[in-house]
Every structure is written in C-alpha cells, then in structure tokens.
Amino acid sequence: MFDSMLGAIELGLLYSLMALGVYITFRILDFPDLTVDGSFTTGGGVAAVMLTNGYSPWLAVIVAFLAGAAAGACTGLLHTKGKINGLLSGILMMIALYSINMRIMGKPNISLLRIDTVLTPFSSVWVKLIVLAVVIFLIKLLLDLFFRTDLGMSLRATGDNARMIRSFGANTDNTKILGIALSNGLVALSGSLIAQQSGADISMGIGMIVIGLASVIIGEAIFGARAVFWATLAAIVGSIIYRVVVALALRVEWLDTSDLKIITAVIVIIALTLPSVRRTIKQKSAAKKRASQLTAMSQQAGGTRS
Template identity: 55%
Template sequence: MNFAIVSAIEQGLLFAIMVLGVYLTFRILDFPDLTVDGSFALGGAIAATLIIDGMNPFLATLIAMAGGAIAGTFTGLLTTKGKINGLLAGILVMISLYSINLRIMGKKSNLPLLREETLYSKTQALSIPDITFGGITWLTGEAIIFLVMVLLIKFLIDWFLHTDLGLDIRATGDNSRMIRSFGANTDTTTIIGLALSNALVAVSGAFIAQYQGFADVGMGIGMIVVGLASVIIGEVLFGAKSIMRVTLAVVLGSVVYRLVIAFALQAGLEATDMKLITAFLVILALVLPNIMKRALKMGKTVKGG
C-alpha cells in the first residue's frame, strides 16, 4: 500500500509537467489542444531512441522538448494560418504523430530502456535519503528531486505569464479582439502558446519513458483527458485565484489524480478500467461544484424565508 502511494506521488510529479502544458492551452489560451496525446508519446519516443543510440539522457530530453515545440507549432499553424478548427487541427497533428513516432522508434512499438543510463537512473544514483515520518515513507529521494524540478518549471511559467509577451498570450485567450486592437498578432501568440505547451508535454513524456523504463507508441493515449482531469481537480481542490496559485494547484491536482488511481487499483479495479475512472473523475470534478453551489443557494433561500 505504502509503495503504491509513494510511486503515485513520483508519477504525479512527473506527469505534472504535462499538466502544466495542458493548463497553458486549456485555461490560458482557451484552446482544447488534442495534440497532447501525440506529443507526449513523441517526447518518450525521441528520448528513448536517442538514449539507446548512446546520447546523454539530459540532451536527449532537451531534444524531446524541442520536438514537442515543433508539434505544437504545427497545430498552431494549422489553426491560425490554415484556419482549421482548433480541435480538428490538434487531432490531425496527433494522428500524424502516431506514424511519426513509429518511424522515430524504428517501426518498433516499444523500446525498452532497462540497461541504459537515464535521467531516472542518474537520480537514483544520487541516493538522496527518503523522507520518513512515523515509520512511513512519504517522499522518496527521487520524488524530492522531481518536486524541485517541477517547482522550478512552475516558477518559470509564472514569470513568463507576467512578462509583456506572457500578458499578450493570456489576453489572446481572454479577449482576442481586444489584444489585436492593442497591436498583438494573435496568430503568433497562439502558436507560441501551443509550442510552449507541447514542449512541456513532450518533456513529461520523455521523463515518464525514462522513469518506467520504456517508451511505447501508445503511451500518450488518453493523456489529454488525464491532463484535463488534473487541471480541474487541482482548481477545484486548491483554488484558482491567481496564476501562481493555479499553477501550484494543477501540480497538486496531478498528484491527487495519481493517488486516486492508486486507490482505485488497490480497491480491486483493473488497470484497463483507468480510462473510465479518469473520465468519471473529470465529470465529477465538473458537476460537483455546480451541485454544491445550487445546494448552498437553496439553503440560503430556505433560511431567508
């Protein structure tokens, strides 16, 4: 049981980078970007292939990130310059990436990394002590490194969203007509936002491949729903008052999501049921606040007479 929780936290932190990417498109740009399913696997595929070829895993992860940025740029170009509906543009790039990822992986659907030196094996080699309290391990040494890294990315995103360019990107999602009238090219801001988002998603895919010890061509399937679930759970549980608050909330949302999945597995559900659980979680997180609001209102009217 304890092991399940500890590894859920580790996974939650690594997936949190993907969730931050989904937050950028879904909330900041107001753009439901389905590229995510493809760019997550793209990150895993690029990192695994390069690591097997003997490249330094750090460099391989950086190249995976660039790959994600290119994928996002394509989606951005299709929707802005090509005037293709955003959902469809994402689907088109996602489906193209499925073939591209197989090409990258040398037409193998699975690349094992078990005997390779990865960022995960390097992290383990640091042998940072676990945080244990009351005889229970709460955070492994690896998780501490992951946490520091995720927080670093979170603070970078916070800073970026408060720069002049970041304000333009936020305004593009908030009121695109207004920001055009102040001289921003909303095509450019949309493309930058999508590139940045998918770069984060691909990095997350690269980390997960190294963490689980293999890249799989299907590892990105349903990733957008996982991302949305984590964003929404995070916002509902931890609040969305300011940018800095939300970025922290969605990171925590990612961890909570993994914990819920771990408990569901513990309770006897199969790994194959997880997509259903995920969809159920999203529905719950979206519907529950509305029901609670209504209940609260009704309570007030009754009291008010």
C-alpha cells in the same frame, strides 16, 4: 500500500508537466488542443531513441521538449495560417504524429533497461521525490514568471479576448502559436521523463488529454482558478491527487488495470460536477438564511404592531 502511494506521487509529479501544458491551452488560450496525445509520445520516443544511441539523458530531455514544441507550432500554424478549426487542427496533428512517432522510434516500443537516465542517480525513493518536486516547482515558477512578462501577458489576454488584443495592434496568431508550442513542449518533456522511467511505447500517449484535463479540474476544485501562481500549483497538485486516487481505486479487488479508463472518466465527471453541486448547496443555504431573516423580521414587525 505505502510503497504504492510513493509510486503514485512520483508518477503524479512526472505527469504534472503534462498537466501544466494542458492548462496553458485549455485554460489560458481556451484552445481545445488534442495534439497532446501525439506530442506526449513524441517526447518519449525522441528521448528513448537518443538514450539508446548513447546521448546524455539531459540532452534527450531538452531535444524532446523542442520536438514537442515543434509539433505544437505545427498545430498552431494549421489553425492560424491554414484557418482550420482549432479542434480539427489538433486531431489532424495527432493523427500525423502517430506515423511520425513510428518513424522516430522505428518499432512500437523501446526498452530502457540497464540504460542510465536522469532518474538513475537517485537510488533512494525519498531523494528522487524531493529532487523531482524541486525541479518541477522551479519549472512552475519559470512559467509563472513568463506569464508576468509582456509576452506572457499578451498570451493570457489572447485567450481572454483576442479581438480586443488585435485592436491594440498585437499579433494574436503569433501568441497562439507560441502558447500551443510551449504547451506541447511541456507535454513532450513529461513524456520523455515517463519514457526514462518505464520505457517508450507507441501507444503511451493515448488518453493523455483526458488525464491532463482531470488533473487541471481536480486542482481547480481544490484551489480555485484565481491567480496564475495558484492555477499552475493546482495543476501540479491535481496531477498528484489523480494518480493517488487511481492507485487507491486499483487496489479494490474487483477492479484491475483494464478499468483505468473508466476510473479516469468517473474522476473527471466527479471533478466537473463537484463545483456546480457545491454552488447549488451554497445557494440553497443562502436562500434558507434569507428566508429565516425575512420570517424573523415579519415576526418582529407583527410584535411591534400589537
């Protein structure tokens, strides 16, 4: 039980970069980017091919990030320059990436057994978790710092009100392309780390967009969607909680790994409905409080007249 929870936390940390990427497109840019399912596999495939050809694991991670960013930039170009609907742009790129990923990998799956990866030097589980947590938190801080720069502020403003930003002379097309590229770069980075942990597979990216959304929504249900610092932290924590919940659910006797998709769907439904349920409860309690106050005031007024 304890070992499975440690494994779930490790997976949550590895997938948290993907959750950060989804946060950028869905929350900051308000862009429904389905490229994620393809770019995650791109990152894993690129890293696996480079490792099997003797390249440095760290170089493989960097190239995987750049490959994902290139895929995201293509989606951004389709949307901004090609004037294609955002959702359709992501779907088209996701479909194209399946064939591209197959070309990159050369076969449906690549095993990385007995090949050194970025995770190989850490024999202790605790050391691995600490190093992963530190690295991911540093990436999160760099992302936070970027969103405080002029370019980052214009990217955030593009998602809030693109028309207003254009009126100030800013090029929203460029900021959208940059944001989608950065998002998919982080997604591919996550895919490259997952591949280095368990190998690359052509179908490893299927459903990643739902998992990323689940992580973001779970985190926001806990931390709220306030400042960028807390929002990015929420995405990371949400990713870890999601993996822990899945690990606990799979320990139920009548559930197995084939039920993972329905477990994910249930988690997302709960995370989506929880804020509205909480809001309704608060409104009802506030209404009851006002009603009791009005009753007390009317009773006092009646006593005063008598």
